[in-house]
Amino acid sequence: MKIRRDKIFHNLMPYEWENEEKKIISTREDHDHNTTWITHTHNDEINNGLSQEHPDQTIIEYVIRSKGVTVSKKLYKNKNITNLKERKDGSLNDRHAWNALRGDIGEHIARMNLMYYLRHHYPNGRIDSMFDSEFKRDNSQGYVVGHHGKHILKIKNYPNMEILEHRGDAPADYKCIKEIDGLFLFNHQFGQYLIVMESKTGSLTKTDEESLVSNLFNPLRKMFPDRKPAYLLFGTKEQIYTNDEFRVLKHKPVSIYKMLQQHSIDTMFMTFNETSDEFDKMADQVVKQYKWLNDLELHAKGWRKKEDCLELYNGGQRPVYTLRRDPQNPKIWHELPVKSHEQHL
Structure with missing residues (x-):
């Protein structure tokens, strides 16, 4: 089966294609992004001028390099912890919350890679906004993006959206039938696209192909x-491919593709560069920051002794605490303010 070249994606x-009389389904390419992530604490340069509690303080920085272009973004900030806590309705201490946190980080990474891909691989294209000029991102929960008949599309927790369906007789009888990780309006000479992005850092087994349509x-x-x-499914290489080198698709992605193909919906696949262990490390850094913000018990990740000072590290580039030994009593240590610490260095 040949893909028409006028299909932009x-x-x-x-x-x-066939290999030794066996039919194989694969993709021609994945994104070619070289990506790195960097964890930060409130003492790092990227957070200069921001208090430890400031909502815009960066916890994880994400860097994408491709085709000679490098973009650095603030992947995860303090306000994202609050958003996650409110969205999942609980603390970050149990396994369910941990998996939800990994998934939330994955959504941020997937959105950044997709937007980078669209902007730099299709420079003649354009990502349009679906909001009016009065839209305020930080106060957008419940904002109605679109509606038709018994369905409403609204923001759940920006940029996540949900589709509600009216059921029952009462005007307020609406039920969420689908959550959306990312929705993009993309214009190109080959047409105007509505791209639905779904991010999966866990299993694909619960993905229902028929409900994607209905x-x-x-x-x-x-x-x-x-x-x-x-439809763009952004998942781990282990979820998407049976053979990473040739990008041979597993049964579940093929099943999704064939179902959507029957309804004239283009299906695309991208994969994370990050491993499961890396997602755990990023989530661990977010949990550490959560504990800092809520005065919970926290263990230092590393330390370094420098003259009469002890520097405690917690995953960032600079120490989160610097302690100086009391000259009168060597058993007592005093915390140095950040400015004093920087002068000491």
């Missing part, structure tokens, strides 16, 4: 009738 879309794309098509629908 054909390199990310599945295609079929609960996701059927309502969206009615709300955005002039847009070509496209």
Whole structure:
């Protein structure tokens, strides 16, 4: 089966070929991004001028390099911890919350990679906003993005959205039938696209192909009738490929692709560069910051002794605490303020 070259995303879309009389479905390419992530604490240079409690303080920085272009973004900030805590309705101490945190970090990474890909691989394209000029991101929960018939598309916790379906007789009888990790309006000479991005750092087994059509794309098509629908699944290499080198798709991604193909919906796949262990390390740094903000018990990750000072590290580039030994009583240590610490260095 050949993919038409006028399909702008054909390199990310599945295609079929034969190897020793066996049909194989793979993709022509994945994103070619070289990515790195850096954890930070309140003493690092990126957070200069911000208090430890400031919502814009950076916890994780993310750097993407491709085609000679480097972009550095603040991947995860203090306010994202609050958003996650409110969204999942609980602390970050149990396994469910831990997996939710990993998934939330994955959503941020997937969105950054997709936006970078669209902007730098398709310079003649344009990502349009679906909000009016009065839209305020920090006060957008419940904002209605679109509606048609018994369905409403609204912001759950920016940039996450949800589709609600009216059920029952009462005007307020709405039920969430689908959550959306990312929704993008992309314009190109080959057409106007509505790209739905879904990020998966865990298993794909719970993904229901039929509900992607009934609960996701059927309502969206009615709300955005002039847009070509496209679905991007961003997952781990272990979830998507049986053979990473040739990008041979596993059974579940193939099943998703074939179901959406029947309904004329383009399907694309991208994978994380980050391993499961790296997601754990990023989540661990967020939990450490959460504990700092809530005065919970915290263990230092590393230390360094320098003259009469002891520097305690917690995953960032600079120490989070610097202690100086009392000259009168060597058993007592005093915390140095950040400015004094920097002068000492």
